[in-house]
Structures are given as C-alpha cells and as structure tokens.
Amino acid sequence: MIYLDNAATTKPDEECLKAAEKYLYSEFYNPSALYKGGYALQLEIKETRERILSLIADVENFGLVFTSCGSEADNQAIFCGGKRGNVVTTAGEHSAVYSTVSELKQRGFEVRFAEINPDGSVNEESLLSLVDEKTSLVSVIHVNNETGAINDIVRLSKLVKARNKFTLFHSDGVQAFGKIPFKLTRDIDMYSVSAHKIGGVKGVGALIKRKNLIIKPLVYGGGQENGLRSGTENVFGIKNFGFAAEKRYACIKENYKKASEMHALLWEKLDKSLFKRISGENCSPYILSVSAEGLRGETLLHEADDAGLMIGTGSACSSNEKKRFSRAVLACGVSESVAEGVLRLSFSPDNTCDEILRAAEILNKIVANRKEIMK
Numbered sequence: 001m002i003y004l005d006n007a008a009t010t011k012p013d014e015e016c017l018k019a020a021e022k023y024l025y026s027e028f029y030n031p032s033a034l035y036k037g038g039y040a041l042q043l044e045i046k047e048t049r050e051r052i053l054s055l056i057a058d059v060e061n062f063g064l065v066f067t068s069c070g071s072e073a074d075n076q077a078i079f080c081g082g083k084r085g086n087v088v089t090t091a092g093e094h095s096a097v098y099s100t101v102s103e104l105k106q107r108g109f110e111v112r113f114a115e116i117n118p119d120g121s122v123n124e125e126s127l128l129s130l131v132d133e134k135t136s137l138v139s140v141i142h143v144n145n146e147t148g149a150i151n152d153i154v155r156l157s158k159l160v161k162a163r164n165k166f167t168l169f170h171s172d173g174v175q176a177f178g179k180i181p182f183k184l185t186r187d188i189d190m191y192s193v194s195a196h197k198i199g200g201v202k203g204v205g206a207l208i209k210r211k212n213l214i215i216k217p218l219v220y221g222g223g224q225e226n227g228l229r230s231g232t233e234n235v236f237g238i239k240n241f242g243f244a245a246e247k248r249y250a251c252i253k254e255n256y257k258k259a260s261e262m263h264a265l266l267w268e269k270l271d272k273s274l275f276k277r278i279s280g281e282n283c284s285p286y287i288l289s290v291s292a293e294g295l296r297g298e299t300l301l302h303e304a305d306d307a308g309l310m311i312g313t314g315s316a317c318s319s320n321e322k323k324r325f326s327r328a329v330l331a332c333g334v335s336e337s338v339a340e341g342v343l344r345l346s347f348s349p350d351n352t353c354d355e356i357l358r359a360a361e362i363l364n365k366i367v368a369n370r371k372e373i374m375k
Contacts, residue, residue: 002355002362005312006197007145007175007287007346013199013244020240031233032222041235048242055249056177056191057184057208065207065228066238070174070194071096072218073207076229077190078104078139080215081168085134086110090122091331094145094172096192098327101139116331119280120147127156131163138167142182142191143175146328146344148279148287150180157187168213174205178248179286181256189213195237199348200244204237248349255349260285262347262356269360274367276338278329285347291334292341292367294374300343303366309359312344 003011029037031045045066053064067073074096078087082104089101091113105111114127122140131138138160140151157169170190176182178198184191190213194205209215221230248255263285267277270290278289292300297313304311313326325339345359 002309002351002359004345004347004351004355004359005310006348006351007344008312009196009202010199010348011350012196012201012240013247016199016240016243016247017201019243020236023236023239027235031235032224041233045233045235045238048238051242052206052245053208055245056182056193061186061211062184062208063211063226065209065225066233067205067207067229068203068234070172070192070197070205073192073194073205074139074170074172075100076207076215076218077170077192077209078137079218081137081139081170081190082109084136086112086130086132087137087139088112088114088127088130088135089139090114090116090127090141092116092120092122092144092146092149092328093139093141094174097139097141097172116328117149117280118332118334119283120144120149120278120328120332121151121280122156124156124159128159128163131160131167133164135164135167137170139170139172141175142171142173143180143284143287144328145175145287146326146342147289147332148175148283148285150176150282150284153188154185157185161187175284175287178245178252179256179259180284181252184208186210190215195241195244198244198248200241201237204234204241206241251349256285258349259347262351262353263288265353266345266356266360269357269364271364271368274364274371278332278334278338278342287347288345289329290343290345291338292343292370293335293338295341295367295370297340297342300341300363300366300370303370304362307362307366309362311359311363312346313342 031041049064053059078100101111112130115123153171168189173191174194177193189210191208196202217228219230224230275290329339329342
C-alpha cells in the first residue's frame with residue numbers, strides 16, 4: 001500500500017515511539033505529584049518545551065503551551081486574540097480557524113475574510129485593506145493545507161503591525177512546522193503546531209506565543225501549563241513530540257529537497273490531458289493538489305484505495321462536514337467541476353520515488369478509465 005495522505009496525518013516514527021515508550025510504562029507518574037517521580041517528569045516536560053521551542057523561535061522571547069492538537073491551539077489563539085473590534089482572516093483557512101472565527105461572528109464580533117489568490121495564498125492587498133484601528137486579531141495560515149501555498153507570514157505580520165501596532169498576528173503553522181525552514185519573528189504573536197503531521201502521535205500539539213503576551217486558558221482546572229491549559233499532561237505524547245520534532249529539524253533541508261523531487265516527479269508523470277494543477281509552482285513541496293475536472297474526487301479516492309494508493313481530496317477535517325465542494329478550493333476561483341475533482345497528494349520523507357511512479361500510474365489509469373466510462 002502506498003500512502004500519500006501525509007498532510008492528513010503521518011505514520012508515527014518508530015524510533016521516536018521507542019524513545020518515548022518508557023513514559024507509558026515505567027515513568028507513568030502524574031507530573032503534578034509531589035514525590036520524586038512526578039517532579040522529575042515536570043522537569044522533563046520543561047526541557048522538552050524548550051527544545052521544541054528552540055527549533056523555531058527565540059526561547060528568551062517566546063513560550064510554548066502544550067495542547068491536545070493544532071485545532072485546540074488555533075481555538076485558544078483566536079478566542080484570546082479576538083476580544084474587541086474586528087477579526088481578520090482569509091478565505092483559505094483550515095476549518096480549525098475558519099469555524100472558530102465563524103463562532104466569534106455568532107457571538108457578535110465582526111469577522112472579515114481576505115480573498116485568496118488562485119494558488120490558495122492570501123491576497124496581500126485584500127488582507128491589508130481589511131485591517132484598521134479596530135482590528136484586534138489577524139490570522140493567516142502559514143502553509144495552505146489543501147493547495148500547499150506558502151504565505152510569507154514574516155512579511156505579512158510586519159505589514160499588519162505597520163497598519164495597527166496593537167493588532168495581534170496569529171498563524172496556523174501545522175503544515176509548515178518541521179517541513180519549511182523558518183523562524184518566528186517578533187511581529188508574529190502566536191503560532192500553532194501539531195505532532196502527528198511530523199511523525200509524532202496524535203493527541204498533542206502546541207500554541208507558541210510571545211512571552212509578554214497575556215492570554216487566557218480554554219480549559220480550566222488544575223492550572224497545568226502555567227495556568228494556560230489545565231489537565232494532566234500527556235507526558236508520553238509530549239516527549240514523543242519532542243523526539244519527532246528534533247528528528248525532523250535535524251534533516252529539514254534534506255527532507256525538503258527530497259519532497260521537492262517527489263513533488264516534481266509526480267506532476268511530471270501525471271497525464272496533463274487528465275489532470276489540472278491546483279497547487280502553485282512555489283507551493284510547499286509536501287503538497288500537490290490536482291483536479292480531474294468533471295469527475296468526483298471522492299470516487300477516484302476509493303478507486304485509488306482499491307488499487308493500493310491512499311490519497312486525500314482536501315482537508316481530512318473538512319471531510320466530516322459532508323460538503324461536496326471544498327470551500328478553500330472554490331475560493332481560489334475555480335469552477336465547481338474543477339473543485340469536485342480535486343485530489344490532494346501529500347508526501348513524507350518515508351515515501352520513495354518508486355512509490356511516486358506507481359502512484360502516477362494508478363492515478364492515470366483510474367482517471368482515464370472513468371472518463372472513458374463517462375463518454
């Protein structure tokens with residue numbers, strides 16, 4: 001079986017699982033306990049927090065709050081940041097952001113959506129035109145989870161601050177962390193990440209924030225995570241996240257190059273008479289979105305699955321909404337017939353070129369057969 005749905009989730013790294021295994025069995029204590037075993041785990045969590053943070057930010061200026069997932073981190077950032085005036089985001093956001101700002105709208109806040117470009121990146125002019133003296137929060141996804149478009153959040157955050165220095169800037173970095181070489185700058189106030197997109201286990205993510213930024217918790221209780229996220233810590237998940245993050249960042253440039261080669265190879269081998277490219281030329285090499293216009297992506301997904309290839313049709317989270325067309329893909333300006341046939345092919349360092357060649361063969365065959373049937 002060939003797995004090319006790594007933007008949805010990745011296979012947990014066996015080496016990292018083995019390294020974290022003891023936190024399930026022998027070192028299972030509650031980190032809030034006062035005996036030596038519990039206190040030792042407190043120190044372990046602190047060390048892991050700093051190690052993950054150092055991979056992407058200045059430890060002196062940023063802090064990290066462990067959460068259950070990237071979606072929770074997005075929720076905390078938006079509900080804490082969108083406290084007054086208006087909130088600005090983009091039409092191409094992951095549902096974790098889009099649905100959360102929609103909830104703010106239901107609560108009476110003004111929410112403004114910037115247009116996106118044909119490749120899924122935010123239209124800079126549209127975004128900045130929406131920022132004014134009453135804008136409390138701007139949220140722009142770093143790497144679009146459906147098209148792979150990369151937003152220059154360093155530039156965008158600086159431009160937003162130039163418009164309103166009091167506006168908070170948040171970015172969903174789930175598809176960028178561990179994949180795109182990048183460091184947080186002082187204009188980026190909050191940044192969401194997730195473990196299971198980089199070989200970690202499901203059930204752990206984090207919200208990275210400026211240290212002097214005051215936010216409130218979503219989850220109240222025992223006061224864990226410096227009072228910002230109550231609940232007994234998932235020590236196994238946290239430690240596994242740390243191991244996975246360090247492993248990915250140790251070879252981030254090599255992995256980026258490998259993903260670029262696989263991305264280019266797959267597009268080269270796909271029949272251009274059957275597929276239309278949705279992803280832009282400068283998108284993340286980890287995601288290639290194409291469309292078999294006039295066909296249903298979901299039908300093709302199941303046929304590919306039967307042939308030994310697992311792929312996606314867009315955001316895995318959005319599949320639960322039972323919508324025929326992707327909101328984000330439609331916002332790119334494509335027709336409904338193109339949006340309906342979208343397939344998302346996403347890579348990991350574990351994939352091989354032989355798998356890519358076989359994947360192209362399977363996709364070309366099933367789409368050609370389906371079009372022949374429809375004649």
